[in-house]
Amino acid sequence: MGTDPYGGVLAYVGIGSNLADPEGQVRRALVELAALPQSALVAGSRLYRTAPVGPQDQPDYVNAAVCLRTRLTAEGLLAALQRVERAHGRVRDGRRWGPRTLDLDILLYGEALIDRPGLRVPHPELANRAFVLVPLADIAPPRLAIPGGGSLAELIARCPCGGVAALPDRQSDCGAARALAESPQPAAEPAD
Numbered sequence: 001m002g003t004d005p006y007g008g009v010l011a012y013v014g015i016g017s018n019l020a021d022p023e024g025q026v027r028r029a030l031v032e033l034a035a036l037p038q039s040a041l042v043a044g045s046r047l048y049r050t051a052p053v054g055p056q057d058q059p060d061y062v063n064a065a066v067c068l069r070t071r072l073t074a075e076g077l078l079a080a081l082q083r084v085e086r087a088h089g090r091v092r093d094g095r096r097w098g099p100r101t102l103d104l105d106i107l108l109y110g111e112a113l114i115d116r117p118g119l120r121v122p123h124p125e126l127a128n129r130a131f132v133l134v135p136l137a138d139i140a141p142p143r144l145a146i147p148g149g150g151s152l153a154e155l156i157a158r159c160p161c162g163g164v165a166a167l168p169d170r171q172s173d174c175g176a177a178r179a180l181a182e183s184p185q186p187a188a189e190p191a192d
Contacts (some may be wrong), residue, residue, distance in 0.1 A: 009110040010042065011077055014123065014132045015064045016103040017088075022062040023047060023167065025088055025102050027187040032084050033104075039070035039077075040145055043161065045138035047167040050131040058099040065107065065135035074109045081106070107132060115149045122146055130161040142157065163180065 013033065017025035026047055046067045052058045070077055081104040088102035107123045114121040126132055127149050133156050136144075142153035149155060158160035 008039070008071045009112075011068045011070050011109045012076075012107040012136060013067065014103075014105040014107050014135070015067060016061050016105075016131070017101060018052065018059045018061040019101045020089065022059070026062045026064050029084060029088065029102055029104065030064065031096060032087075033066055033068065036068065036070070036072070036077075036080050038072050039068045039080075042067040042069050043139035046169065047133035048131065048135055049165050049167055051163050052099075053129070053131070053151065063130065063131045063135055063164075065132065065139060067139050073118060074106065074112060074114055074138075077109070078106060105132075107136065108144075108146065111147055120187050122149060127155045130157060130159050130164050132188065133159055134142050134161055134164045 015026050015033075017023075017029075017030055017085070019025075023094060025188075030041075030044055033039075043066065048063045048176045050061045050063050052061060068077075071105055085102050085104055087106050090100055090102050106121050107126055112121055123132070126146065133152070137152060137156060142151065144152040145154060146155060
């Protein structure tokens with residue numbers, strides 16, 4: 001499930017927000033992710049409301065996940081995701097698990113195991129986070145191999161998935177992003 005027949009890598013990205021209209025932040029991010037260069041949106045999950053992890057003195061989160069087909073390197077994808085975060089007003093103040101306008105995490109990048117400063121894939125907390133696993137299960141097959149961790153189904157079976165509630169479906173949770181992804185677009189040229 002790593003490289004697709006079009007030459008791109010399937011990458012799964014987790015999305016979260018708990019500030020400044022979290023649902024709106026996530027919906028806008030879905031549209032922006034569908035428009036990333038050298039990438040195409042393959043699938044988007046429903047939106048979920050979840051309690052914060054870590055400090056409880058913050059609002060609940062809205063979470064989702066997407067699958068992208070991308071020709072960007074893992075580092076290039078991370079840079080693109082961080083640009084989207086900054087455009088949403090994300091400020092990295094060093095507070096771990098603190099509130100944020102938008103958080104975009106590479107969960108999986110094909111079958112790659114990456115451990116570099118600033119980039120660890122699969123996401124190191126993937127197996128312990130229901131707010132990631134539940135949306136991921138919307139868009140990935142249960143047999144999806146998590147490098148170094150087993151299958152998605154195995155991870156979900158081991159993770160308590162309480163406290164993750166689907167938001168009401170407003171026409172289609174990822175409708176705008178899916179429409180963008182399905183519209184004819186010229187093939188992206190590889191970056192030099």
